[in-house]
Amino acid sequence: MKSDRILPLPGPLPVEGGTLFLWVRRGLPLALAVLALVGSALHGAGRGWWMLAGVAALAAAWPSFLRGEAFLRKRTAIMRQDCLWANALRPLARWFGREDTWILSFCGHNNRRVREAFGPRRARRALILLPHCIQMARCKAGILDDLQTCYDCGLCSVGDYLNAVLLNRWEGRISNRSHKAYREAREYHPDLIVAVSCTDRLLKGLTRMPEIPSYVIPLSLPHGMCVDTDFSMPHLLAAMEALVEPHRPSGEIQPLRREGIA
Numbered sequence: 001m002k003s004d005r006i007l008p009l010p011g012p013l014p015v016e017g018g019t020l021f022l023w024v025r026r027g028l029p030l031a032l033a034v035l036a037l038v039g040s041a042l043h044g045a046g047r048g049w050w051m052l053a054g055v056a057a058l059a060a061a062w063p064s065f066l067r068g069e070a071f072l073r074k075r076t077a078i079m080r081q082d083c084l085w086a087n088a089l090r091p092l093a094r095w096f097g098r099e100d101t102w103i104l105s106f107c108g109h110n111n112r113r114v115r116e117a118f119g120p121r122r123a124r125r126a127l128i129l130l131p132h133c134i135q136m137a138r139c140k141a142g143i144l145d146d147l148q149t150c151y152d153c154g155l156c157s158v159g160d161y162l163n164a165v166l167l168n169r170w171e172g173r174i175s176n177r178s179h180k181a182y183r184e185a186r187e188y189h190p191d192l193i194v195a196v197s198c199t200d201r202l203l204k205g206l207t208r209m210p211e212i213p214s215y216v217i218p219l220s221l222p223h224g225m226c227v228d229t230d231f232s233m234p235h236l237l238a239a240m241e242a243l244v245e246p247h248r249p250s251g252e253i254q255p256l257r258r259e260g261i262a
């Protein structure tokens, strides 16, 4: 019988970034609106066109002000527009060597809004999405088909995740293909997704599923892309605790743990 292992505790939710994205997303249209106002004052003959441009710029900036319930009600349209900005300016960020910073800033902006929306009224039906690359590459446990085939050997974060799922009765999927994860997420109809992935896939996921609010957590890649990746389990625990209604049964429950090695 294995001795009990101390499982990670939820940390505080980190301060989300997002200021860079918000400055660009809100600042550019507002600057254009001011420019249009000045143009209409200086160029009387084309005033109508200037005014039209100003109104369009204000309309583009408006969704960036929506928060809480207003964000949830219009989330598909808001996320579509935000993703358009994030994807359109990505090549420029890459050119400056700041691609990850830009995507993480977008993710941080998204997380802020999701936290504001689900802070007062937590999600009832949440789904966790994790990438298969968190499993140690040489491990033969068939966790894609059945998470409980993991031996919880402690060599990767899947064991901690398995324990957390069993203790808290979370619903989660580990996928090796993005399209499979999207399909499973849509079939489950969650009111919130908590997704862990690399920055590229996080942006892709937010772009492909604008209709489902998603709190996203970036992977760390100590061995490069897609191999033995890792993530902060305390961050995931904190996100689930802060944003999702608990389903954990009362009383002390220890998950059944199997003997074995990876």
Ligand code: SF4
Residues within 6 Å of the ligand: 135, 136, 139, 140, 141, 143, 149, 150, 151, 152, 153, 154, 155, 156, 157, 158, 159, 160, 261, 262
């Ligand atoms: S058996 Fe060990 S290496 Fe394999 S998935 Fe579980 S914790 Fe990771």
